[in-house]
Amino acid sequence: MRSLLDFLKGKWLGHPLHPILAHVPMAMWPGALIFDLLSQCQIGGNAMVRLSFYAIIFGLAAALVAAPTGLVDWSGIKKEKPAWKIGLYHMSLNLIVTLLFGVNLALRWQTFREASEVDRIPLLLSAVGTLILIISAYLGGRMVYEYGISVARMSKKKWRKLAAAGGANLPPE
Amino acid sequence: MLKNLLEGKPLRHPIHPMLVHFPIGFLVVSFLLDLVSLGFPEVPNLVRCSFYAMLFGVVTALLAAVPGFVDYSDIRRDHAGKATATRHMTLNLMVVAIYGINLWLRSSALTDFKISLVPLLLSLIGIVLLSASGYLGGRLVYDEGIAVGRHKRKTPTPQDTLHLSTETAAKAGEAIFVSVPNAEHLRNGETLRVEIERQAMTIARIDNQLYGFQEFCTHRFGPLSEGSFHGFNVQCPWHNSCFDVRTGKVTNGPAKVDLKIFKIETRAGKVGVLLTKAHDQKT
Numbered sequence: 001m002r003s004l005l006d007f008l009k010g011k012w013l014g015h016p017l018h019p020i021l022a023h024v025p026m027a028m029w030p031g032a033l034i035f036d037l038l039s040q041c042q043i044g045g046n047a048m049v050r051l052s053f054y055a056i057i058f059g060l061a062a063a064l065v066a067a068p069t070g071l072v073d074w075s076g077i078k079k080e081k082p083a084w085k086i087g088l089y090h091m092s093l094n095l096i097v098t099l100l101f102g103v104n105l106a107l108r109w110q111t112f113r114e115a116s117e118v119d120r121i122p123l124l125l126s127a128v129g130t131l132i133l134i135i136s137a138y139l140g141g142r143m144v145y146e147y148g149i150s151v152a153r154m155s156k157k158k159w160r161k162l163a164a165a166g167g168a169n170l171p172p173e
Numbered sequence: 174m175l176k177n178l179l180e181g182k183p184l185r186h187p188i189h190p191m192l193v194h195f196p197i198g199f200l201v202v203s204f205l206l207d208l209v210s211l212g213f214p215e216v217p218n219l220v221r222c223s224f225y226a227m228l229f230g231v232v233t234a235l236l237a238a239v240p241g242f243v244d245y246s247d248i249r250r251d252h253a254g255k256a257t258a259t260r261h262m263t264l265n266l267m268v269v270a271i272y273g274i275n276l277w278l279r280s281s282a283l284t285d286f287k288i289s290l291v292p293l294l295l296s297l298i299g300i301v302l303l304s305a306s307g308y309l310g311g312r313l314v315y316d317e318g319i320a321v322g323r324h325k326r327k328t329p330t331p332q333d334t335l336h337l338s339t340e341t342a343a344k345a346g347e348a349i350f351v352s353v354p355n356a357e358h359l360r361n362g363e364t365l366r367v368e369i370e371r372q373a374m375t376i377a378r379i380d381n382q383l384y385g386f387q388e389f390c391t392h393r394f395g396p397l398s399e400g401s402f403h404g405f406n407v408q409c410p411w412h413n414s415c416f417d418v419r420t421g422k423v424t425n426g427p428a429k430v431d432l433k434i435f436k437i438e439t440r441a442g443k444v445g446v447l448l449t450k451a452h453d454q455k456t
Contacts, residue, residue, distance in 0.1 A: 013308075014312070014316075015308060015311045015312060015315055015316075016311075016315055019311060019315075020307070020308075020311060022194075023193070023194045023197045023198050023307075024197075024198050024201070026194040026198065027194045027195045027197065027198020027199055027202075028198055028202065030195075031195070031198065031199060031226075031229065034229070035225075044221075044225065046217065046218055047217075047218035047221040047222050047225065048225070050217075050218050050219075050222055051218075051222040051225055051226060054202070054206065054222065055202065055226075058202055058205065137191075137194075138184075138186060141186045141187075141190065141191065142185070142186060144314065144315075144321065145185070145186050145187060145320060145321055145322065145323075145324070146185065146186075146322065146324075146325075147412070147413065148318070148321055148322065148393075148395075148410075148411040148412040148413070150315050151314065151315055151318050151321050151393075151411050151412070152315075152316070152318055152393040152394070152395065152411060153315065154315065154316065155315070155316035155317070156393055156394075158253075158316070159389070159393060159394035159395075160394060162253065162389070162394065163373075163388075163389035163394040165371065165373075166368070166371065166372065166373030166387070166388055166389055167371050167372040167373065167387070167433070168373065168387045168388070168389040168391070168394070168433065169387060169391055169421075169430050169431065169432060169433045170391065170430065171391050171392070171428070171429060171430045
């Protein structure tokens with residue numbers, strides 16, 4: 001159990017896993033929206049419709065893998081910290097976005113092989129999903145850049161050494 | 174002003190790590206679509222899809238490069254992470270060049286059903302280099318703390334460490350006075366990062382007074398010379414620990430241990446740090 005948690009936290013890689021995996025849905029789903037819009041403008045034809053479809057699938061696959069790693073990172077934050085609440089919003093929004101793109105994918109399943117443009121409802125779902133995703137991703141970034149979540153978690157020993165060499169007062173190990 | 178914008182200060186979030194999602198995601202997907210085209214050549218349009226994904230990836234990579242250069246130039250020259258940042262940038266430039274050639278090779282064969290060998294190999298090399306580079310970029314944030322909490326700081330951060338020696342310093346009894354000429358030019362909210370005989374410290378001007386305190390936060394050793402100031406408190410950019418610069422006392426966690434402080438004095442018209450024997454010990 002312990003080793004599974006460490007694995008999900010990315011200790012074996014020396015880098016938290018969640019922000020690595022999050023790149024894929026974060027790129028794919030706004031990308032799908034762009035491809036939908038391009039196909040509506042009669043650019044790319046069926047290739048664009050397919051590309052959008054594949055982008056949604058790749059995004060979903062990565063989102064499902066990214067979810068447990070995010071959950072583990074979040075569970076390491078103390079409940080009284082402001083980052084805990086932001087993490088909760090981040091997670092809730094991500095669940096909504098994933099559901100939206102799941103429905104979106106299902107709606108395209110019958111038509112993506114032939115269609116030369118994306119229908120209105122899937123396009124709308126892509127737009128709403130992307131909007132919520134951007135808010136959610138921003139919150140995720142704030143957890144790192146405002147509250148330092150996962151920052152210096154794995155490099156603590158290195159920094160301790162540098163601080164000791166710089167004559168600093170240190171906390172007990 | 175433009176620099177602040179490209180560093181994402183108005184958004185309170187750096188821009189470069191926001192944009193890099195797109196090249197990473199799309200260049201990887203382009204490669205996956207290539208592989209699918211090898212396995213399922215009967216599926217139409219895969220080669221064209223892959224080309225569009227790659228084009229989108231390269232365009233967004235060029236966009237991400239702009240704030241990336243700004244972030245890079247703002248890392249202190251002797252920062253432990255500077256070499257990693259240089260490698261990250263070099264790899265990215267190589268990746269963009271490889272994908273530029275790749276796009277050019279593909280542009281004349283968009284109607285193929287299967288991707289041909291040379292563009293596929295170029296993509297493979299590109300993905301390997303991109304993964305390495307992305308990993309280094311992540312290490313810059315999660316290990317080196319680059320851009321973490323940077324938006325909280327209103328003034329520029331030190332570009333270099335000032336190394337001073339006690340050899341030419343005036344000995345005043347037990348204490349040693351080391352003059353720090355640059356300290357006089359500091360404006361309110363600005364800092365110097367100074368090292369004197371293995372003592373790393375921040376010298377900051379607050380409310381027209383100079384204060385000296387240890388450079389490393391006592392929580393996870395974040396750089397206080399890049400911290401922000403709230404009254405007489407310095408806030409660590411990483412996890413927001415606060416210390417009173419006059420006493421070194423913790424005023425807000427997560428840090429629990431107080432900072433070592435250094436007395437700043439003016440002697441014979443020169444501003445400097447007064448080092449005592451006590452500074453060699455941990456307090």
